[in-house]
Amino acid sequence: MKVLMLGWELPPHNSGGLGVACYQLCKALAKQDVDIEFILPYKADHGIDFMDVTAARPQDVMTVVEAGGVYDSYKYIYTDGREEWLDIVGQQAMFEKSVAKLVETKQFDVIHAHDWLTFKAGLRARQYSNCPLILHVHSIERDRAGGNMGNPLVREIEATAFLMADKIVAVSEITKQMIIADYDIPADKIEVVHNSIDRELMTPLDSDNAYRYLEGLKADGWCIVTNIGRLTIQKGLFNLLHSAKDVVARAPKTMFLIVGSGEQYHELIMLAAKLGIAKNVLFTGFQRGKNWRDSFGIADVFVMPSISEPYGLTVLEAIEYGAPALVSKQSGVAETIQNCLKVDAWDVHEMANQLTALVTNRSLREELHHNAYRELQRLSWDDAASKMSRMYHHHVSNHPNKQQKVTA
Amino acid sequence: MKAIVLYLHVHQPYRIRHYTVFDTGTKHDYFDAEYDSQESNERILQKVAEKSYLPTNARLLQLLKNHPEFKVSLSITGTVLEQLEKWSPEALQSFKDLVAVNGGSQVEIVGETYHHSLAFFYSRAEFEMQVKMHREKVEQLFGQTPKVFRNTELAYNNDLAFWADKAGYKGILAEGWDPVLGWRSPNFVYRPTYTNNIRLLMKNYKLSDDIAFRFGNQAWEEWPLTADKFSHWLNSEPEATNFNLFMDYETFGEHQWDESGIFGFLEHLPQEWLKTDGNTFMTVSEVIDALEPKDTVDMPHTVTWADTERDLSAWLGNAMQQEAIHALYDLQEQIIATHDLELIEDWRRLQTSDHFYYMCTKYFSDGDIHAYFSPYETPYEAFINFMNSYHDLKFRLSEKGVKV
Numbered sequence: 001m002k003v004l005m006l007g008w009e010l011p012p013h014n015s016g017g018l019g020v021a022c023y024q025l026c027k028a029l030a031k032q033d034v035d036i037e038f039i040l041p042y043k044a045d046h047g048i049d050f051m052d053v054t055a056a057r058p059q060d061v062m063t064v065v066e067a068g069g070v071y072d073s074y075k076y077i078y079t080d081g082r083e084e085w086l087d088i089v090g091q092q093a094m095f096e097k098s099v100a101k102l103v104e105t106k107q108f109d110v111i112h113a114h115d116w117l118t119f120k121a122g123l124r125a126r127q128y129s130n131c132p133l134i135l136h137v138h139s140i141e142r143d144r145a146g147g148n149m150g151n152p153l154v155r156e157i158e159a160t161a162f163l164m165a166d167k168i169v170a171v172s173e174i175t176k177q178m179i180i181a182d183y184d185i186p187a188d189k190i191e192v193v194h195n196s197i198d199r200e201l202m203t204p205l206d207s208d209n210a211y212r213y214l215e216g217l218k219a220d221g222w223c224i225v226t227n228i229g230r231l232t233i234q235k236g237l238f239n240l241l242h243s244a245k246d247v248v249a250r251a252p253k254t255m256f257l258i259v260g261s262g263e264q265y266h267e268l269i270m271l272a273a274k275l276g277i278a279k280n281v282l283f284t285g286f287q288r289g290k291n292w293r294d295s296f297g298i299a300d301v302f303v304m305p306s307i308s309e310p311y312g313l314t315v316l317e318a319i320e321y322g323a324p325a326l327v328s329k330q331s332g333v334a335e336t337i338q339n340c341l342k343v344d345a346w347d348v349h350e351m352a353n354q355l356t357a358l359v360t361n362r363s364l365r366e367e368l369h370h371n372a373y374r375e376l377q378r379l380s381w382d383d384a385a386s387k388m389s390r391m392y393h394h395h396v397s398n399h400p401n402k403q404q405k406v407t408a
Numbered sequence: 409m410k411a412i413v414l415y416l417h418v419h420q421p422y423r424i425r426h427y428t429v430f431d432t433g434t435k436h437d438y439f440d441a442e443y444d445s446q447e448s449n450e451r452i453l454q455k456v457a458e459k460s461y462l463p464t465n466a467r468l469l470q471l472l473k474n475h476p477e478f479k480v481s482l483s484i485t486g487t488v489l490e491q492l493e494k495w496s497p498e499a500l501q502s503f504k505d506l507v508a509v510n511g512g513s514q515v516e517i518v519g520e521t522y523h524h525s526l527a528f529f530y531s532r533a534e535f536e537m538q539v540k541m542h543r544e545k546v547e548q549l550f551g552q553t554p555k556v557f558r559n560t561e562l563a564y565n566n567d568l569a570f571w572a573d574k575a576g577y578k579g580i581l582a583e584g585w586d587p588v589l590g591w592r593s594p595n596f597v598y599r600p601t602y603t604n605n606i607r608l609l610m611k612n613y614k615l616s617d618d619i620a621f622r623f624g625n626q627a628w629e630e631w632p633l634t635a636d637k638f639s640h641w642l643n644s645e646p647e648a649t650n651f652n653l654f655m656d657y658e659t660f661g662e663h664q665w666d667e668s669g670i671f672g673f674l675e676h677l678p679q680e681w682l683k684t685d686g687n688t689f690m691t692v693s694e695v696i697d698a699l700e701p702k703d704t705v706d707m708p709h710t711v712t713w714a715d716t717e718r719d720l721s722a723w724l725g726n727a728m729q730q731e732a733i734h735a736l737y738d739l740q741e742q743i744i745a746t747h748d749l750e751l752i753e754d755w756r757r758l759q760t761s762d763h764f765y766y767m768c769t770k771y772f773s774d775g776d777i778h779a780y781f782s783p784y785e786t787p788y789e790a791f792i793n794f795m796n797s798y799h800d801l802k803f804r805l806s807e808k809g810v811k812v
Binding site: 338353371 | 428429430726727728730731769772785786787788789791792795796
């Protein structure tokens with residue numbers, strides 16, 4: 001089975017959970033004898049040996065100046081000397097063009113595309129190859145827009161691709177339900193394949209935590225509540241800060257550690273100050289590597305208050321690194337982990353109730369984490385990979401176009 | 409002679425409502441959930457009365473009248489008696505009607521703690537107070553003084569038998585758990601070690617669970633269980649003298665629904681059983697009076713009637729349960745010293761073992777969440793509601809100038 005996989009990022013060049021999920025899923029698929037060629041929009045060394053990673057670049061482009069992360073604007077310098085700044089929508093169009101060209105030279109049985117940025121490229125590859133197209137949905141536009149309509153251009157891409165795809169994979173039941181509600185896609189076209197975690201790929205904590213100051217606070221009886229994620233409307237941090245005010249009023253030795261960057265950064269700092277809890281909220285900005293790991297390691301509680309979270313990998317990472325979790329009921333991870341506290345993202349009152357209980361009761365934290373960790377040990381990407389592998393075979397053997405091609 | 413000793417346990421706790429940290433220090437109505445909510449005691453009591461208490465008592469009453477040999481022993485906690493008084497006086501009356509049959513000679517009320525608590529293991533003074541409260545409530549409502557004792561969840565050990573002996577009970581109930589019984593059969597009367605006068609009746613869990621747990625299970629190889637078949641099983645035990653069928657009263661109509669045929673089984677059991685000469689029914693006191701103990705039984709460790717472990721781990725097995733119960737009993741001295749009856753009563757209602765059972769994670773963490781009854785979605789929610797209520801008790805103490 002040869003799969004043309006279309007993605008936007010892979011570790012270590014990822015901005016969040018999408019790249020990690022793609023990487024770990026592919027690793028598990030490779031173990032099941034699935035031969036993957038992973039197409040990315042950028043060129044970099046990922047140190048991956050279990051699949052081929054190929055950068056899709058238009059032929060007439062000489063250099064791409066990458067201004068920052070994979071979701072920022074890039075400057076394309078063409079062979080004829082022209083220069084062009086492309087935003088994210090422009091880049092996905094460029095990716096489509098490049099993949100269309102690339103498909104001519106590749107042999108594969110099925111196309112597997114991750115999220116809207118690669119969907120048009122996926123459709124183009126399907127058109128040129130007559131191979132079945134499976135779309136993997138890690139989030140839809142309504143998730144990213146925090147429950148709002150979002151960008152109509154993106155919605156249009158999603159609507160078209162969902163209609164034309166042979167199969168849609170959703171990372172959770174809530175995501176499946178949102179695809180049905182937002183795009184009128186029949187339920188039997190969508191299969192839920194929950195994300196998982198490959199614990200062997202996680203670097204263990206070392207004995208010395210990067211947050212010296214917080215360690216001092218903890219020794220003095222403080223409790224650390226960590227959130228890690230993009231500071232964007234989807235992640236529900238406004239609600240968290242409002243809850244935090246009520247928590248701090250009852251448990252003054254509570255410190256909220258907000259790790260990440262995003263467009264709400266300044267607003268959130270202002271809000272913490274307005275609520276009078278600036279002394280109890282620390283913003284660290286975006287972190288990688290040891291600092292990122294230690295943000296989990298220092299946590300007494302991990303909180304993910306997302307308004308909409310198709311899966312929520314950080315919760316599994318938090319449990320692995322020793323923290324019990326409070327998650328919003330609007331998250332996919334709430335479907336797979338029983339032993340975490342669950343609250344409606346909009347219910348600021350209940351969030352404060354549960355957070356207060358967590359920071360004031362060690363036994364609650366210990367019991368939650370102990371049981372969640374047992375659940376985590378049972379999780380594996382192998383189940384997800386088996387499901388995907390069966391799906392590939394099913395669609396390849398039942399694909400009408402493919403059969404035509406074979407008989408012709 | 410062979411006797412069926414049917415003993416039914418009636419209990420409902422005061423479930424704690426969704427009680428948040430914002431309620432702590434402002435509202436003290438821990439047990440007053442909205443009527444339509446999961447934790448509404450009034451709604452649940454009325455539902456159980458309708459599905460179980462009223463239809464079962466109607467049948468029991470008929471059986472008692474039709475068969476003078478038919479006997480039943482009941483224990484009814486103080487917390488359910490209060491709730492029946494408030495929310496289903498007709499169901500309470502139906503219990504009184506049972507006891508009144510034939511001058512009270514066919515129904516015996518068994519003693520226990522008023523609040524269905526685990527106080528025996530935490531405070532002897534508090535335990536004795538709750539036993540006294542229960543005795544007085546039973547005397548007031550039913551005109552009987554309990555002569556046989558059962559502890560909450562049938563939690564039993566040598567110390568409890570010693571206590572009950574000294575307190576003047578003629579009998580005590582326990583689980584007939586194989587590791588304790590050894591080669592012995594539960595179908596005889598025993599004497600606890602280190603006691604003289606008291607007798608021990610041990611539950612035949614196999615036969616009891618055939619009715620209480622397996623009756624409606626269509627995958628069970630013995631399904632459907634008929635009164636005829638059940639009597640036949642009992643008749644084929646040549647040595648036995650007494651079959652101790654101990655179970656939750658709510659088996660009839662609530663755990664086993666009407667549709668399972670459980671009421672038909674109950675209706676037909678006496679006539680099928682009494683067909684054979686020498687077969688009869690006895691109350692717990694009657695069997696103790698009638699039979700000599702077969703042997704002594706030593707139970708140094710606490711044994712309950714719950715789970716495959718038959719221990720207290722469903723109530724006290726995890727860190728949350730331990731923290732919650734210790735915190736609660738740590739308040740005893742200050743709470744009692746206030747002489748504030750409402751405050752003391754709220755503290756006692758929080759002692760009901762069900763609260764700790766709802767915090768049990770051993771089924772939940774295995775994903776087998778349907779294995780236990782709880783009004784809460786998770787054991788953690790149960791803990792949070794409980795601890796917020798506990799903190800409110802402390803707040804009320806501090807309002808009275810008591811240092812906590």
